[in-house]
Amino acid sequence: MQPADFGKVAVLMGGWSAERAVSLKSGAAVLAGLQGAGVDAHGIDVGRDICEVLKDGRFARAFVILHGRGGEDGVIQGVLETLELPYTGTGVLGSALAMDKARSKRLWSGMGLPTPEYILIKDEDDLDTAGALGFPLMVKPVHEGSSIGISRVEDAAALQRGWVMARQFDSEVLAERWVEGKEYTVTILDGQALPVIRLETPHEIYDYAAKYEVDSTGYFIPSGLSEAAEKGLQELALRAFRAVNGAGWGRVDIMVDEQDQPWLMEANTVPGMTDHSLVPMAAKAAGMDFSELVWRILSSTLEAGQ
Template identity: 45%
Template sequence: MIAVLMGGNSAERDVSLNSGASIYKSLKNQNIDCFKFDWLGDNLNQLWAQNFDKAFIALHGRGGEDGTIQRQLEKRNIAYTGSNANASKQCMDKAKTKDIWKQHNLALSPWIVANIGQAIPEIDFPLPWAVKPILEGSSVGISKVEDMSQLKPALKLAFKYDDTVLIEKWIEGSEYTVSILNGKPLPVIQIKVDQGFYDYQSKYISDATQYLCPCGLSNADEKHLQEIALQAFNVMGAKTWGRVDFILDKNNTPYLLEINTVPGMTSHSLVPMAAKASGLSFDELVLAIVNG
């Protein structure tokens, strides 16, 4: 019996409910015993009262992607999909992720970390900057700062979600994403946004956002991106499945952005799209994650 864990109380609750519903439907299609569980943050006792062998974690963001639910399952020796508690916690923290990637000489844009109520450290890289909370996903709370007058409102927005914020050099370029499934990178997807950048609106609401697969890169460049993505995934201790996001600047130099250990599984989501391009149906993808 598989428990599909969904919902949560993060800023990504709605997306998680959609992902969970798609996964549940797929498991049912394959005659796999399963049930949906909407985690509200304080009702885990209701989950433990159920009889199940494995959890499919479809919880995005805080609580579901940061090691919290993983740790609770580990305590009870219950198997679950995806990365373990420690890796999940590291991957969710954008600053920690950058620190680890830097140790492995992976290409990153320069950054600093700012804490609420403290003076901002000196920023020694030029505008524009991206300002983002370190523990949110789905581009929640991100701003582009093009002149100093925009920094204060950008920090105010980011601090609404987190006490710690990342300020990094904004790389102008094209966005690409590489999904990883059971030790192998899937075909690269290029993300083309109608306007602005790939924010929450572009990800989940807009129908103008384009996803190109084939991604338009040469075979050599695509292979290079896949190799970096796999290394970035592995050095974080991530397991089974996930997604690594990049920006390629005008010289086609790749810069790592972030890693997702519980990516979306909705109709707009990128892992199912990449899996389809590699010949896997949605049902086959779900089964591969369950068995991973």
Template identity: 50%
Template sequence: MMPSARIHQPRAFGKVAVLCGGWSPEREISLQSGSNVYAALERQGVDATLLDVDRTMLLGPALDGFDRVLNLVHGRGGEDGQLQAVLDLRGLPYPGAGVAASALAMDKLRSKRVWRDAGLPTPAFAAPGDLAAAHAAAEHIGYPLFIKPVADGSSVGIHKVRSGEQLEAAFLDAAQYGDVLMEAFAEGREFTCAVLDGTPLPLICIEPAGEFYDYHAKYLSDETRYLCPAPVDEALRDRLQAMALEAFAAIGVRQWGRVDFMLDANGAPQLLEINTLPGMTTHSLVPMAAQAVGIDFDALCWRLLECTMEAA
């Protein structure tokens, strides 16, 4: 059961800035998220303003006069602690992870190291600095494997690699976004567990259109299937929800976000990554999980604003 929502009149929130856009490869998704959230707040009488963020505007007067912020700037700049640091310095409350947790969660390599050191299961991984090191790491990890950027989301630059012949192209594509992470492929079902206000929401089982849950399957395809609540037994459900909270605690994430899992060949869950600023689009998973417990999109956005009242 979700905790009951606290009640605030729209005027209690004051002036709210909804931030979106940014300059990462996830810009277009961020614009969709921001527009959806802004519309939801407007429908509920909140005094909200939608701002398309660029690299310089936050250093000027753009946020003057606002009382709190909903940040929907996905990817680098908005999700990695930079924007959070600006908001903290300005004394503007926002829901979700703070500076340190945002930076750590955005770095897939370091977050996996934290989970490993905390005894939480995550697929074998490596961070090769060049193509020769990538070939050596692949021999250790084994094929198939995934190659992805260390610090981008929305499945940007991710590739499933089945052989050494495919490795170079995948590595070079991922490397254009920065450092590269290689990860063992966990052969099994994929799940995600959203967390809202510190409480896990129903699991979603993802059956992607295509071989894996890439950008197209996430945002463009209408053929990807989402089973929510996921058809799993109570023991697996409880285990994944507990692991999501443990993953949050290890990174230091607060209030809301999402944790992704794969089951391995033995049916054991493996942590893939944590998302501290999930999408709020028509294809996004947190709204889907919230809806499963009776929290519609407008109510979800209201709940996120209420989280800023706790931080104020």
């Protein structure tokens, strides 16, 4: 395969979600990686005129690196399907499912996959029901990523405050049973699970700052798990990703409690690709540099039926 086989590539970044700033950083890294590999790639800061921009630009395919709503939830994927433009990653249905934390958890639970108990808080009347799960709880917007709007709450008063904060970002808010234990993440590329990463942060939770702004977060590859335990997490991540119809590449976040029970937290279909991001770390541990990683992701757009 030669760089010219891809034709003119649109690297779609930015957009209008709460994760815009991270997407621009991810997009710049992807653009540099593709151009470094000789691909005719062009960065596009996505706006509401994206249909006209893509048609006028005569692009052959798109690398989607839009995080959050409008880019990771099936919206841009629907646009690209309508334009008959091949694109990277998960399709419309899988993107919408994975972005919706409540419905992806409902699907996993129905399949017998482990995920913490939760309550969907639609209005103030649901707060007592959520509190009945027992404290502490994790409160998070249903349709946001990058840990935006999340909080750990210890009592009913904090639950009320956490719900008020989270609903600034989303009309639907999730209250989820807190899992005390270790945090892991599994990158998926072309149907295979890459080496597991264990995360440690001095912050109370792995929040936006821990992900993107500070250097105090610890990333451990190897993860410290036994070979059997690591394989078990990889297999669970693959099952969870396939369940939401994930494709191409992505990441699944998992907590392992003090009894060594794994719990699925969420699936990401357009993970970060910044210098603090987990997918490039996992790829490096698997022997891939960044240009090879983005080349492989883009290569999926050449497959029959895409």
